[in-house]
Amino acid sequence: xxxxxxxxxxxxxxxxxxxxxxxxxxxxxxxxxxxxxxxxxxxxxxxxxxxxxxxxxxxxxxxxxxxxxxxxxxxxxxxxxxxxxxxxxxxxxxxxxxxxxxxxxxxxxxxxxxxxxxxxxxxxxxxxxxxxxxxxxxxxxxxxxxxxxxxxxxxxxxxxxxxxxxxxxxxxxxxxxxxxxxxxxxxxxxxxxxxxxxxxxxxxxxxxxxxxxxxxxxxxxxxxxxxxxxxxxxxxxxxxxxxxxxxxxxxxxxxxxxxxxxxxxxxxxxxxxxxxxxxxxxxxxxxxxxxxxxxxxxxxxxxxxxxxxxxxxxxxxxxxxxxxxxxxxxxxxxxxxxxxxxxxxxxxxxxxxxxxxxxxxxxxxxxxxxxxxxxxxxxxxxxxxxxxxxxxxxxxxxxxxxxxxxxxxxxxxxxxxxxxxxxxxxxxxxx
Numbered sequence: 001x002x003x004x005x006x007x008x009x010x011x012x013x014x015x016x017x018x019x020x021x022x023x024x025x026x027x028x029x030x031x032x033x034x035x036x037x038x039x040x041x042x043x044x045x046x047x048x049x050x051x052x053x054x055x056x057x058x059x060x061x062x063x064x065x066x067x068x069x070x071x072x073x074x075x076x077x078x079x080x081x082x083x084x085x086x087x088x089x090x091x092x093x094x095x096x097x098x099x100x101x102x103x104x105x106x107x108x109x110x111x112x113x114x115x116x117x118x119x120x121x122x123x124x125x126x127x128x129x130x131x132x133x134x135x136x137x138x139x140x141x142x143x144x145x146x147x148x149x150x151x152x153x154x155x156x157x158x159x160x161x162x163x164x165x166x167x168x169x170x171x172x173x174x175x176x177x178x179x180x181x182x183x184x185x186x187x188x189x190x191x192x193x194x195x196x197x198x199x200x201x202x203x204x205x206x207x208x209x210x211x212x213x214x215x216x217x218x219x220x221x222x223x224x225x226x227x228x229x230x231x232x233x234x235x236x237x238x239x240x241x242x243x244x245x246x247x248x249x250x251x252x253x254x255x256x257x258x259x260x261x262x263x264x265x266x267x268x269x270x271x272x273x274x275x276x277x278x279x280x281x282x283x284x285x286x287x288x289x290x291x292x293x294x295x296x297x298x299x300x301x302x303x304x305x306x307x308x309x310x311x312x313x314x315x316x317x318x319x320x321x322x323x324x325x326x327x328x329x330x331x332x333x334x335x336x337x338x339x340x341x342x343x344x345x346x347x348x349x350x351x352x353x354x355x356x357x358x359x360x361x362x363x364x365x366x367x368x369x370x371x372x373x374x375x376x377x378x379x380x381x382x383x384x385x386x387x388x389x390x391x392x393x394x395x396x397x398x399x400x401x402x403x404x405x406x407x408x409x410x411x412x413x414x415x416x417x418x419x420x421x422x423x424x425x426x427x428x429x430x431x
Contacts, residue, residue: 054085101132108144110188113137119189141188146252149202151210152178157258164203166262167211173219174265178258179231181206181238183249190248201247202238206254209237219261227256 104127105111111123113130114137123130123138130136152165157178165176183202185191195201213233214222222230235254242249261269333340 097132101136102127102129103138103140104128105140109140109142112139112141112188112192114139119193122188139192141185141191143185143188146182146184147199147202149181149183149199149206150178151181151203151206152176153257164207167214169214169219169222170216171218174262175214175219175222176258176260176262177210177214177222177256179206179210179234180255180257181235181251182253182255183251185248186250187248190246194246194248198247201245202242202249205238205241205245206234209234209241213237223259223261227259231256 103111105123105125107125109125111128113120113123115131115135117137120136128138130138151161153160160176160178162176165178166174167177169175181202191198210230213230217226217230231254235251238254239251242251260266329340329344
């Protein structure tokens with residue numbers, strides 16, 4: 001709009017204009033001067049520029065010009081036209097001032113609008129407007145960015161910061177810890193208005209939290225099995241502290257970069273670690289040996305106990321069986337003592353003679369039948385290593401001249417008869 005207005009009034013703000021800063025009475029005299037002088041032979045005249053500007057404004061808004069004037073420029077100023085020109089300029093300036101209140105917020109960012117430095121509102125991503133300065137101002141905050149704070153080192157683990165890294169454990173040992181904290185913003189207004197030094201706040205909260213957590217644990221726990229738990233506890237404690245401070249930060253992750261004893265005692269600590277590892281190894285070997293020997297001993301004990309239990313059960317079962325058999329025999333003996341006695345006698349004799357090579361000859365009844373256990377004689381001969389002879393020849397050798405010696409004598413027959421009679425008498429007494 002301003003360019004259109006300037007175009008209508010014919011004003012040119014250009015240093016290349018040949019009439020810039022020259023004293024002109026009319027267009028003809030200006031043309032005459034352009035022909036006589038070079039265009040760039042002096043600096044521009046600001047007073048003449050201002051007068052030329054006022055003259056053209058008055059002509060545009062209906063101002064009148066006379067043939068002469070006290071200042072000699074042939075122009076008589078009009079107050080009404082000058083006032084209108086100033087008003088137009090003021091409207092244009094006001095419009096430009098309002099236009100300066102527009103601003104753009106990118107995706108993932110939030111605009112915080114402040115009225116005279118006090119929080120007013122937050123704007124989403126997109127094209128927004130606020131009252132221009134000095135009434136309102138804005139600040140754009142990236143809430144989606146993941147920010148990182150390093151504690152105990154800067155940029156690299158080798159670039160240590162001993163003042164931040166060294167801390168004391170519960171067993172009064174010094175430990176060197178480097179870790180990184182990642183966080184995002186969950187409230188842009190709290191992040192701007194409640195924090196003076198924002199990154200330093202997060203660093204101090206992280207250092208305070210790690211010192212408290214490490215101070216409650218032993219050195220071996222922090223160095224080895226408890227590193228992940230320490231990081232988790234630090235993140236939780238940091239979040240509780242920043243929430244209590246209303247800092248508008250959200251702790252997303254705590255990463256342990258390095259946990260070790262101080263460099264001055266690193267060699268001694270390595271020796272202690274090796275000794276501890278040897279102790280654990282020897283304990284494991286002893287436990288493995290115990291796990292091998294103890295089950296074997298327990299198995300042997302169990303086997304012996306089972307064998308003893310089996311022997312006891314067998315003896316008891318045999319005893320019970322013998323007792324039961326004796327009771328059954330006794331019951332049958334009561335029914336028929338003589339038959340039972342003879343049967344027991346015959347069974348006993350049969351049991352005895354089945355494992356011997358003796359010959360049984362019935363001489364009492366005058367039976368000349370001779371029974372020879374040839375199978376047992378041949379088996380004993382083969383077991384003794386003597387070659388087995390013909391059964392007929394063995395029979396001849398056994399029965400030929402020595403047959404009479406094998407027959408029982410008369411005295412023995414009498415003794416056998418007397419013993420049999422005594423047994424019969426005892427059995428009658430029992431009945």
